[in-house]
Amino acid sequence: MEVFLTKLPPINEDQLKKELKPHLEALGISEYYCSKARGKNIAWVTFIDASDGSKFLQRHGESLPSNGGSAFFRTSSCRLLIANSPVSAKKSSRQLDEKFLSHLKLEQKRRAEKAKKADRKNQPATDPSSFTVSSVACGKNIFVQKDSQLSFVSQTSTSTSCSAKITRRALIVGSHTDGFRIDTPYNIIQDFIVARQCQKITLVLAEAPKFYESVRNLTVDAYAEPIYRRGWVRETHCSKLPGHTRCVAQCLVYQFQVVDQDFERLVRRWKTQNYVSITRYDLLAELYTGIPGDFYSSWMKAFESKLFDPRRHRGLPFPFLFQVQGLVWNNYLHPSDGHRMLKGMIKAIRVCREKGADLPFSVESMKRLRQRIPYPCPGIEPEELDVSGLLGIISDDEKIPYVSKGGTPQGECYRTSLPPDQAWVMRAIVTPTRILLDGPDPESKNQILRKYSHHAEYFLRCSFCDEDGQDLAFNPNVSNDRIYDRYKEVMRAGIQIADRRYMFLGFSHSSLRAHSVWFMAPFLDDKLGLQSCGSVIRGLGDFDAIRVPAKCAARIGQAFSETPFSVPVSSLGIGSYSIPDVKSKDGSRVFSDGVGTISAEAMELFWDYLPAQLKSTAPTCFQIRWAGAKGMLALDSRLKGKIFCIRDESMRKFISSDVAEMGICDTSSRPLRLWLNRPMIKILEDMGTNPEWFLELQKKELENLRAVTVDIAKTSAFLRQQSIATPMGFPSFLKHLSGIDIDYRDDDLMRAVVENVVLRELRLLKHKARIPVNKGVTLFGIMDETGFLKENEVYVTFDNSQEKISRLPREGRVLVTRSPALHPGDIQLVQLASPPEDSPLQDLQNCIVFSQHGDRDLPSKLSGGDLDGDLYNVIWDSEAMPKRTFGPADYPRVAAPTLDRPVTSRDIIDFFINFMKTDILGLIATRHLTMADYNAEGTMSPECLSLAALHSTAVDSSKTGIPVDNRSLPKAPKFRPDFLSPVTPLKVYDIGQVELNEEDDDDDDDDGMGVFKHRYYESKKILGRLYRSVDEKKIWAEDVKRHDKVEGGDIWEGLLSIPKTLVWKNNLDVDYKRQSDKAWEIRNMYESSVSDLMYQFSENPRRPISEVEVFCGFILERHGKQTRRQRDMSSKLHEEIDRTMSWIVKMMQGPEGDEGEDSVARQKDVLELCWACLVVGCAEDNEGMKSEYTVGGLKSFKILAAGCIFKQLELFLSMIPQDGKETATGGFVGVRGGSGGKKVTLPLR
Template sequence: MEVFLRNLPPHLTEGALLGQLQPFMEKLSIADYVAEKPRNKPTGRITFLREADGKRFLQHHGEVPLPQTPFAPPRGRQHGHPPTQARLSIMGKNVFCKLSNRKPDGLTLRSIEHEASQRGQAEPPPEPTTRTLAATELNCGYYDFDKDARLTFTAEWTARERCHVKFAKRNLLIGMTGRRVQLRIPFQSIIELVWWEDGSAAVTLSWPPTILTWEPPDDKLTRLLSMLSVTERDRLMLANPRQRLDAIDSQHRPVSAFCLVYHFRVPNPVTRHAISDFQSEMYKMKQKALFPVTHYRLGFRHAAAPGFADAAASMRNQLANYNRDGSLPFGLLFLLQALVANGYLHPATVSALARKLVALFAAAKPAWRSQPPVSVDAFKQLFQWIDYPTPPPNGDPNMFSVDGIMEYLQGAERLVREGSATRAAIFDDAPIRARIFRATVTPTRITLHGPELEPMNRVLRKFSDHSYFIRAQFCDENGQDLFFNAKVSLDAVFDRFKSVLTDGIQVAGRVYKLLGFSHSSLRAHSAWLSAPFIHEGRVQIPDLIITGLGDFNRIQSPARRAARIGQAFSETPYAVDLDENMIQVLEVPDVERNGRVFSDGVGTISAGAADAVYNVIPKSKGYPTCFQIRWAGAKGMLSLDPRLEGNKICIRPSMVKFESNDRQLEICDMASRPIPMVLNHQLIKILEDMGAPDKWFLELQNRELQRLRAVTATVCNTASFVRAKKIGQSIQLHKLLLQTEAMGLDYWQDDFLRTAVEAIVLNELRLLKHKARIPVPKGITLFGIMDETGFLDEGEVYVTYDAEDRYCQPPGPGPVIVARSPALHPGDIQVAYNRIPPDGHPLIQQRNCLIFSSWGDRDLPSQLSGGDLDGDQFHVIWDPQVVASVITFEPAKYDRVSPLELDRPVVSADIAAFFVDFMRTDHLGVIATRHKILADQREGGTLDQDCVRLAELHSRAVDFSKTGRAVERWELPQSLKWRPDFLSRGPEIKIHDISAIELDQYAASRGDEDVDDVNDEGPQHRYYRSEKILGKLYRAVDERKIWAEDIRMAITSRGSSSFWDQFLAVIQERVRAIGPVEWQRRSAEAQRIRHAYEDAVHGVMIDCAEHPHQPLREFEVFIGFILHKTEGQARRQRDRSVKIKDEFEYITSWITREMRNPSKVSGRHAGELDALELCLACLHIGCRTGPREKRAWHRSSALDLESFKIVAAAALVRELSILETRGRGGQTYAYGGSGNVGFGG
């Protein structure tokens, strides 16, 4: 039943209306209803699930006719309504309620029904109400310790005015109503709250607050407000949309980026009751344990001249002078400035520290250029050592004194030098990687980070001094993307971003300005910047560097020019010099027909030229036959053509994007192995509309569910799963797990190993439920290339890959489904025929690729979501249960969109403007989500006209990075606020410590659901039960039940000895069986290896975190992905997870080689057991308590890292197994010192 409301306050929001209705509904015992209200309209509707509830509501609050008395003249109609009397009052206004003249919407009723069914099991208990505190003073400043080691707050900015302070659901909200400004401080950013009975409190933040302002309402609304009896909060909620700011006012701006302690005072003279409220709120926050709450009497003072801003300017000038005269290496100057920019130290402290370092380096001249007294690696460890200032006994004033810092640096430098050989291989530049500084640009500040290792690209390969390049990330304060919000204008933020790109980032006298960005960098809102430098006698500035890359002058579209320049910034870890290898480049024509290019983006390579590539790629890559490349101005794929003689590569016109003289063939990727085929929401929905049976999807999902349930049942299952997911490949983690079982040990008795395995399985389970990531055994994902021989006819493909023991064998002759992600149009999935070439045919030599025909009216790749052959990957399914069931639809035919061009040459400012516009109007995710919603709600599914329109808009949005023509939000077909249940959020993951992952019993809420947050409700989504296949798949996975019963491992009694004590005892027995091993003499070397390993791992924990002050967990680095708290990873987390996996594999590969190839002990010959000695020493050292200082720690989670002993154990087991195998063969071993090297017979 639906009830119509009129005469509501026009500016009342929907959320506020629900809040106003709640007491009336509770009084009538009505629970299942929903209220809707259009913005700025005086009308609304209430939909009741049960008609009886609606009738009961109208009985009590429905409008009634006004009685006509004989003494009063007849009352006329007003606005077409008969004269009635309202019986409901909201915010002082009479609201008229009556039965609606339309039927309730079906989706609305389904949504209410869904919420009712979820209410008992998915809603957390109501949180206690919080009081708004009336403060009279707000300060921004920093902490310091006085001469008596008392923690003191120093105010750099003060506002003595009335403020409203409230600890809401997820944020601390501070409203300055006189200025129309609100500070929003997420609890996640609060490091500590310190308070005292006098009403003073201070919060230490890890990043600046979100600062919002709003314009006053117009005069008409002001008059309305003056007539109404509303609270201050309601006045704010009726205000106009807000602006995001970088500071509260002009005096706050110079310190807002650096001073991250906010202090407020609830004065004693107001009322005793107010102080009682204050104390109550403090106790309440301590009980919630969302962040540390400390009862301590802070010292308080106002900053003396010169202030923070003046000291910072003086420090920057000082560092610039040191850079000009070469007093300190630039790496240290960068890190010195980072100590201030990132909020670690006061600029006066950094200035004094810099002077000390200059004196130290002057005393060490001239030797410091080869052996600096303090290295960058040692100095970087300051960022792990310096904690946030906190009250005694945890606060350590020594961290903030110059003498204390210098003492720490000297100790850190000793450790770095002791392990210099090991560290050099992990941390220094290499042919495939470069050490790069990084900057993060947010709405309020620029923080500095690094150096960290980045994959090589063409620009870095051309210039050896990489300190002149930085990678800048543009994001929100918490490290995430800036999200669109219709009620908050980000214009000021984007203007700031544009000015940073054009004006540059100043570091120690250098000014870094926009250079370029690759396509993936653009999607991640990241760009490369460079500072002027001299190379081979010429000054290099961004424009000249770009000129040296190629000829871009004829490109007058900023987007296209940026895309072409971006080719030089693609990650290309491997490169082959064409001249040195005498490789000839030939241009061959494209295969074209009917205006279609069948060879779009693909060329060929001879066997001789491929051999040159094999010489530069790792042996683990094997001998791939397809390479994704960049060469000069060309990009795309090269496929092996065994018919080509000599050393040749053949480039087609469709591959060449600009003219260049570069002679390096750069390798981006290669088809070294197939990729598992996994379904997703979009593919499943189109396949459903094509006629794929529900049974097929449900059976595939159930098969995967059974596999996940069984993973932790046996060690053999766990090992197989870990190997299949490529976790710990370089250390062969799966073999270590099998060894523990053979030794009679339970690996899940170790907290770290158990947590790692649980996290891997839990992640897969959540992807299965919330993303429908269902593996298809009879499916595969492969790079696409063209049949150069003409063997395949129209509509035919050839699927070839190395199955090994991980995949099904490739399909035989017959129909197969081919697709490409993302797929939104119903014609984006097609059926082709797999044809097998005869023995001896050239195509037989291809590996791990999908080969398309060069015949027909239209090339097949372009029919699959507009794909081409320049590196696209395609899905293939040959399961007869689904292939025989589907019908295909006509593929999309979109008009080619011409790029937006200027009537003048493109300059750097144009490209900067395009970069920012892309951030502002990147709506790909919004389009894809709306497509899912409408495809579920509409009868025609993906064939519905609005879904087809969204597919076209998605195609345009994908091309925006090349055309510069954005899709505006108003172009999107409108959707209702109701969403299918498969898009709802799941329970939140809580990681309490290293050994405890919990799945919350309640569904996670949206991050912006603070109703106290002024005018920022965001979309209030409601969900209904979807009856289509995605809804069925979603509800078929009970993640809480599976987690509790099948994944989470029960920990049996550990007994008196730990897992590692038992492991060492068994290993020692096996070692003694081989011979005497004196591991103790390798302890110092093992300790050095451990230091290098843990520094590298902790670096990844910081570098790959969304925010450097909140590092990743060690087990996330170990398993190679970020465990998202809710249903799945965001795009940036997925990108970072790839980097984490690569970095950990690189670190562990090198560390394992160090363990198994030890240095010679002085006075002894090398022996066969030396490696065993060192591996055993590393295990013993790893089992000891970590070398890091144990103390209360706010800034970093890296007190004791756990994984080194696992890496050492894996290396030891491998070494031991080799020796035991040789021993069983009758061989004996030569021991160091005997004068014999090798085996005895």
């Protein structure tokens, strides 16, 4: 039943709910929903149970007076008081929405489940969540004297009385009167210091809080009417703290004076809710009576004056200056300590140069210093922050060996060598309050870094993000304009680092989406020519004819695309030719859009410049960047000689004379597995695909995931498929352990690795509907150069040896699409064709070939695809074939506004900032999913077709500069389908083990921003059914986490005994102690590298990711779905840990193919080293065997060592000759020994 309320006082919906709550609770009513029309005095209250509605009306419904007279002249009386105003209540006459009722039932179900859990937990009574603050101060915790107690030194403060609120995610302090607020999320609080006597709370933070100002305090001239309605403006500082701009970046200690009489109950609430860890400590306060913020800024000016003047730090290499500046700017060191560190480093390096010795510091040891500097919290000793002690730590760390990753070290400051495809890159991170410096870190080269390979330190990668490393959150009630103005100011003014000023240079298409750009500082190149931003861009090509800023930026950005491999085409004598594009008869469609050709002879030369792993796959398609051209080169075996052919019209984007090298972005080295996603599934449902097909695929994948932690064979296969630690053979290693009756789950780290990977896939399966299709594949697209394929025919070829991809039939119907697919015509049904055996198409591999015939090319029908490197999805499962198809979208080309002059860097900067402001691709995609489920017509509804067109415009905006106005989006319905519900957050423990937390209940957690709280209903369509079919909590508890560790058992004791027993029983002259020092050196290398990766790939440099995440090669999002930044970082992390593991294994086992590899003596040395590594890996840091320079606390080295030792044991025992002095006899549990030259087999492969 629905009740209609009229004559309401001027209150909002949240206030109405609070007013209604006591009336409804008095009647025992808990299941209801309230909605109020904005700006009007009417509202509706909906009851799930009609009897509740009748009960409410019986008590509060309007009634007629009982006195006499005609009913026509009698007036009704109101029996409901809201905010002391009489309100009329009567039964509503409007029809209830089906989705609305579904939402109410879903909420009722969720509340019942939470009530059960709350009863089981026996939660204590709620303590107060609000209190009063009489003053706010911002400053630093420092040791004023070397032997003094830690003190809080305020830099700025305000005595404004504020209200404070404890919410589930943050402490919110603000004043409605003065119109400001400070939001401090709990996850950035490093220490929560409580002083009971003076009732002060001091927060030591990892990053700056979020500052807001009420729009009422702003002048109307500064902001337009739409901004005024938003209510709040995000600020770069707190305007009520005088001089806050001078210290906001590095002063990250905030102190609040609490005047609430119930102080202890407040503290107890924080403790019982486990929001933060509390430290009880009476922190001393040092008074500063000068100009607010000036005390700290004067120290910063003194530090920067020395740093920015090249005469005052001669002899100190720039990477060290960069890192010392980063230590200060990133709040590791006080500016005065940074000043002292510069002096100490200059002196130490001068002494070393006089002696002709190596530098006492390196970039690597300086980076590691950050991991050793603690936060200034109670319990820290002054010596831990003393500069002389920190310099000593750096010198000691220099004695740790570093992992070589190929190539040679790049300069005297570096000790780690990098492969030829990587360079050391320095990074800056611009947030609303500060600029952070990070690195240098290895990154794949692009055309610029390859061209100026000896001057990489003059280039700076700069990211723009929020304080937590994520994109600025979109909130219709909050304006971020002040933050974007700050970003623009930094891009225009540049960033001063030591004596260099880095200015904006450009960005690639992918980095534009990631809100990242490149800066550079002027330098003299190898020919002593001065290079600046302008000269570097002119060296790329001629861009003057391009008058659209977005398009010009995209063309310049080609040089910034990562090209891990390059081919010196000129020196190899590979010729280039220009060929015309293949078009439709009327010339309106280009069938060859973005793809050229390459001869077999040239292709084989390309292979020589690929890593061995890629070279062995013999790829026939290459995604390239060369001389202003971009796109694909596909093998045409009819071409003779060493040549490649470029299509000028579709591939060459600008004129360039830089033709010496061709960059390779990617190759068709292997087929990719096809994964369904939510938009694809929704379109297929609307096309009439049997919903049971999706459910059956999901069921199979769920069964696989359930079996992963039970069946060791499936565990091994699953990890191999996910490419988890494959360089050290981790998937096989777990299987081998099972062969000798050892359960990997009895080791915390190995169990956590498997659980993390299973959890990631389980969450993707539930929340993204990421379902594998065995009868499907994902491939690069190219064009049929021979003309064999007819209209609507495709030829698909791929390596059939790949697991999990079924064989392709020679002919039949297939579905072809590409992501993102939003328009119902973005999935097309076409015919599979097979060319004759002598066709050049038979020489291709791992690609889909499209026809060059017809009125329109097929790729353009698939959400506007082309052939310059797009990936296409192909499905040939007969169960997936649809009942109907839809025509493709055909959006008109939008002419971008042009300038009447050449594009300047300021134009490109303006475009970049506007793009960040208006980038709503994710919002459009989510709205599309919502509307497709809400409307009966699905993706064919007018709203969804409109959103698909807007999505196309948004995708093209990176080249046209034409943004989508969010006001043009179809209005979202009041309710969302349940499959868009938030992802369950995680709790991560020290060793990387995770648990699913309870979902947050936001009903009583209003943050005062007027944020719209999404309401959900149970979707009856396929995406809702798939979502509810995955009970992640049940699977996690019953299938993944059900193993109980054997008490008192240690699998490593058993593993250590195997080589010892084999050596003793076979009377072998093998002694690991001879290699112990080398083993400690390798362990130190590995652990220092893993430790670096834990910090390098963290969004907060002071909060590393876990060792398990590094070992797995992906970042697990704690608070919900993985962000775009985390996906990009995970991809790079996977590459780095694989590279590290490969080199460590190579150091243990020796390179393959060495001369004398079959020598028993050589293999004995290798066996001794692997055995020593296992012993060293199992040793604790305090066992006296390690060197004093090891980074401790990591657990994964012994896993690598164990994988190596058992492979080496099998190899060594199999090589012992029959009549040799050493004879392999006997055996061990799980190990078969033999003699007489008979091969001895361990269950390892």
